[in-house]
Amino acid sequence: MSVFDTYVNKISEYVEGMKAKERRVTVFNVSFSSAQIKDNLPFKVGPDANPGIILRQDTYVELGNPEAGSCAFILSTDNPSLIRNGRITLIGPDIPESSGKSLPFGQVLIFGGAGLDDKEHESLQQSCFVGDSIEGYMIRSLPQNVWSRVSKNVAEKGFDFECLGKALMSVYKSCNSKIESMEIVFVASGKEDVKLLDEISAQVQKISREIVKENWKIKGYDIDCEFDCSSCADKPVCDDIREVLKEKRKKTITNTKY
Amino acid sequence: MNSDNKDNIFDRLKTESDEYTKALFLETCIEKAKNGEKFGLTNEDTMTEVHCALGLPYWSIPVFGGIMTAMPQAFDLIDKSKEMGIGSMGCTGVKMGMYMLEAGMIPKPTMLVIGNTPCDIVSSMSELINNYKPWADVPKFFMSAPHDKSEESMVYFGKQIREAAAFLEEISGIKLDMDKLRQISEEANKQCQLMLELQVLKSAVPTPIDWTWGRTATRISRWGPRIGDPIITDWLERLVSATEKRVKEKKGIDGITEKIRFMWYDMIPTMGDKLFTRLAKELGAVEMSDYYNWGGPWTPIDTSSEEAMFTSFAKRYLNDVPMAKHAMGTLQTFTDDIFRIYKELKCDAVVMGLNIGHKEQNAMHGAVQDIVRERGIPIIQIGCDLWDERYMSADQVFDKIKTFFEVSGLLT
Known part of the structure; x- marks a missing residue:
C-alpha cells in the first residue's frame, strides 16, 4: 500500500465533486502503450521535439500562467486497481475552443506500478523533464505548478487535451520503466476549481517532503534540521546530554584548585 | 549591449533605467534628508509594495553598501569596516553598509x-542599528x-508585515490606502x-540579451520607489518586445559567438562587469542566470x-527572493532550483560564486556539489568575495572557470 492511495481516491472524489457542481467533464480512454500513443499524434514527441520557445504572439492558448492560477502534482501507487489505466479526465473547456485565452490549469498525473514504492516517488518527480519533449508545447515547471503554452501551429494540427495527455503518457512511460499504468486529470474550468485541487496538493507536498527527507537521510544528509528546540522530537536526548555536561562541569569546578 | 541600429531601443531603455536606478542611491537619500522630508530606512525588502503605496520614500542600507563596493574608494572603506571589528x-556588502552607518555617512531616518x-x-546589522546612539530616538520596528x-508561517509573517505597515502609518502620519495598495500590487x-x-x-539559443538586463530589470522593478509604477511596466514591456524581436530573428548577444551557457548561482559580483564580459568575449561563455537574472x-x-x-507579500519575499529562499531554505530547495534553471535555460554548467559571506549556505556546499555531479552536471565552486x-581577482576567477570548462570538455 502506498502513502498516496488515499489521495488517489481523493482525486476521484474531486472529479465527482466537479460533476456535482455541473462542471463540464470529458473523459478520454486511451491505450497506455508508448508506441501506439506516439504514432497517432499529429506532432512530434520525444527529446528535443520542441527545441525553441513559443513567443506570446505565436501562442494559441496559455495554461497555468501564475496570474491565472496553476497547480500540478503527481501521485504514485503500487496498487494497480486504484488506477483507471489510460484514462484522461478533462474538467473545463478544451484547447481548440480556447483560442487566445489564458486558462487556469491543474494537472494531476497518477502512476501505477508494482515497483513504484514511496522511495520511487522522488525519482518520478525528478527523472522526467517534459520541458522540450512535446512539439508546439512549451512548458515551464514552476515549483508545484505548470505554466505552459500551446503554439498556433500545433493547435491547427488538432492539439487538444487528449493529445496532451497521450504525449505526457508517452514521455513518462519512456523515462521510467516501473510505470505500468497511468491516469491523468486536467482542470481548466476556473481558478476556484484549481484552488480546490491545490488544497489536495498541499497535503501531497507535505508527504512528498517527508519522503524526500527520508531519502536524503539515507544519503547521510539532514536537509531540514529543526531550529526550534521546543518542537524537536530529539529534545529529551539533548536535555539529557546538557544535564550530564552540567554535572561534569560542576565536578571540574569543584576539583579545580588554585 | 544589444544594438539593432543607431537609435536602438536597448540604448533608450538603458538611458531610462539609469535614471530610475538613481532612486536607490545614497545621494538621493541625502537630498531628501537635506530637504527635511520624512523617509524610512530598512535592511530588508519584505514590504516594498507597502512603502510605495504609502508614498513614503525609503532606502535599504545593505543596498547602499552593495552599491558602494563599486565606487573608487571601496577598498579603503572595506578595510575600515574590518577595523570596526565586524567578523x-x-x-x-553588508559590512560596508554597517561601516557607512557607523561613519555617519547615512542620514538619520524618520523611522526604521x-x-x-x-x-x-x-x-548583526539590525543589532548595530538598534544600538547606534545617534539613532536611539528613531522609532524602530x-x-x-x-x-x-x-x-501557517506565511500567515504569521504576513501579519508582521501588516503590523509594520501600521507602524509606518503611525510614524509618518500617512494612512495606508488599501485600494492604492491593491492597485500597486496588481501592477507589480x-x-x-x-x-x-x-x-x-x-x-x-542563442540567448538574445546579456546578463546586465536582468540585473537592471530587478533593480528597478523589485527595489526602490517605483514598484507597481506603470512607467516600469511599460519599460519592461518594451524590453520584452525588443527581446522577442531578437529571438524571432535568432540574434544572440552582439559580438559574441555563444559556445557555453553557464549559470552563476549567486549574487552578481562587483567584478561581474569585468568577469562576465571577458568570459563571453574570450570563451563565448554566456552567463544565463543569477540572483538578479532569476525571473x-x-x-x-x-x-x-x-x-x-x-x-x-510574505510568500513573495520568503519563497521567491532567491537569496532569502536559499539562505533560509533547505538543501532540497537549493538543489531543486539548480536543476530547474539548468534545464530550462539549457545551461552547460553551474558556477557557484560561493560568496565568503554566505556562511549560512556553507554546510550545504559539499552536498550540493555531490548531488549535482551525481546528475552529470558540471559544477565548480569558486569561493570568492x-x-x-x-x-580573489576577476582574473583569478576567470582562470578557474576557464580551467573548469577545459577539464569538463566544454571548451576545446
Whole structure:
C-alpha cells in the first residue's frame, strides 16, 4: 500500500465533486502503450521535439500562467486497481475552443506500478523533464505548478487535451520503466476549481517532503534540521546530554584548585 | 549591449533605467534628508509594495553598501569596516553598509524597519542599528522572519508585515490606502510576469540579451520607489518586445559567438562587469542566470482581501527572493532550483560564486556539489568575495572557470 492511495481516491472524489457542481467533464480512454500513443499524434514527441520557445504572439492558448492560477502534482501507487489505466479526465473547456485565452490549469498525473514504492516517488518527480519533449508545447515547471503554452501551429494540427495527455503518457512511460499504468486529470474550468485541487496538493507536498527527507537521510544528509528546540522530537536526548555536561562541569569546578 | 541600429531601443531603455536606478542611491537619500522630508530606512525588502503605496520614500542600507563596493574608494572603506571589528567572514556588502552607518555617512531616518533576513550578518546589522546612539530616538520596528515555509508561517509573517505597515502609518502620519495598495500590487504582478517572460526569452539559443538586463530589470522593478509604477511596466514591456524581436530573428548577444551557457548561482559580483564580459568575449561563455537574472516565479499577490495581500507579500519575499529562499531554505530547495534553471535555460554548467559571506549556505556546499555531479552536471565552486576583488581577482576567477570548462570538455 502506498502513502498516496488515499489521495488517489481523493482525486476521484474531486472529479465527482466537479460533476456535482455541473462542471463540464470529458473523459478520454486511451491505450497506455508508448508506441501506439506516439504514432497517432499529429506532432512530434520525444527529446528535443520542441527545441525553441513559443513567443506570446505565436501562442494559441496559455495554461497555468501564475496570474491565472496553476497547480500540478503527481501521485504514485503500487496498487494497480486504484488506477483507471489510460484514462484522461478533462474538467473545463478544451484547447481548440480556447483560442487566445489564458486558462487556469491543474494537472494531476497518477502512476501505477508494482515497483513504484514511496522511495520511487522522488525519482518520478525528478527523472522526467517534459520541458522540450512535446512539439508546439512549451512548458515551464514552476515549483508545484505548470505554466505552459500551446503554439498556433500545433493547435491547427488538432492539439487538444487528449493529445496532451497521450504525449505526457508517452514521455513518462519512456523515462521510467516501473510505470505500468497511468491516469491523468486536467482542470481548466476556473481558478476556484484549481484552488480546490491545490488544497489536495498541499497535503501531497507535505508527504512528498517527508519522503524526500527520508531519502536524503539515507544519503547521510539532514536537509531540514529543526531550529526550534521546543518542537524537536530529539529534545529529551539533548536535555539529557546538557544535564550530564552540567554535572561534569560542576565536578571540574569543584576539583579545580588554585 | 544589444544594438539593432543607431537609435536602438536597448540604448533608450538603458538611458531610462539609469535614471530610475538613481532612486536607490545614497545621494538621493541625502537630498531628501537635506530637504527635511520624512523617509524610512530598512535592511530588508519584505514590504516594498507597502512603502510605495504609502508614498513614503525609503532606502535599504545593505543596498547602499552593495552599491558602494563599486565606487573608487571601496577598498579603503572595506578595510575600515574590518577595523570596526565586524567578523571578516561576514558579507562585505553588508559590512560596508554597517561601516557607512557607523561613519555617519547615512542620514538619520524618520523611522526604521529592521529584521533578520536573509542572513546572520543582516541580523548583526539590525543589532548595530538598534544600538547606534545617534539613532536611539528613531522609532524602530523589528521583523522576525520564520525559517519554516509552511502556510501557517506565511500567515504569521504576513501579519508582521501588516503590523509594520501600521507602524509606518503611525510614524509618518500617512494612512495606508488599501485600494492604492491593491492597485500597486496588481501592477507589480504584471511586472513580475514580464520578468518571467524575459527569462523565458533568455532560454532561446542563442540567448538574445546579456546578463546586465536582468540585473537592471530587478533593480528597478523589485527595489526602490517605483514598484507597481506603470512607467516600469511599460519599460519592461518594451524590453520584452525588443527581446522577442531578437529571438524571432535568432540574434544572440552582439559580438559574441555563444559556445557555453553557464549559470552563476549567486549574487552578481562587483567584478561581474569585468568577469562576465571577458568570459563571453574570450570563451563565448554566456552567463544565463543569477540572483538578479532569476525571473521568479514570484507569487502573484492575491488582492482579494487585506489578509490575502499581506500573506502574499510574505510568500513573495520568503519563497521567491532567491537569496532569502536559499539562505533560509533547505538543501532540497537549493538543489531543486539548480536543476530547474539548468534545464530550462539549457545551461552547460553551474558556477557557484560561493560568496565568503554566505556562511549560512556553507554546510550545504559539499552536498550540493555531490548531488549535482551525481546528475552529470558540471559544477565548480569558486569561493570568492562578491564585493571585494582583492580576496580573489576577476582574473583569478576567470582562470578557474576557464580551467573548469577545459577539464569538463566544454571548451576545446
